[in-house]
Amino acid sequence: MERLRDLERAVEALPEQDYTKFRRWFMERDWERWDEEIEEDLASGKLDFLLREAEASRQNGTLMS
Numbered sequence: 001m002e003r004l005r006d007l008e009r010a011v012e013a014l015p016e017q018d019y020t021k022f023r024r025w026f027m028e029r030d031w032e033r034w035d036e037e038i039e040e041d042l043a044s045g046k047l048d049f050l051l052r053e054a055e056a057s058r059q060n061g062t063l064m065s
Contacts, residue, residue, distance in 0.1 A: 041047050057063040
C-alpha cells in the first residue's frame with residue numbers, strides 16, 4: 001500500500017507535460033489489457049452468447065444496424 005501512495009505522490013508531482021504523457025501511456029496500457037481480455041474471452045467462448053443473441057435478432061428482424 002505504501003508503494004501505491006508513493007506512486008500517487010510521484011504522479012501528482014509531475015509537470016503538466018509529463019503528466020499528459022503518463023496519462024496517455026497509462027490509458028493505452030489499460031486499453032491493451034482490455035483488448036487482451038476480450039481476445040481471451042472470444043477464444044474461450046465466453047462471448048458466444050452475444051453472437052447467438054445477434055443471430056436471433058437478425059432472424060427476428062430486430063437487429064439494429
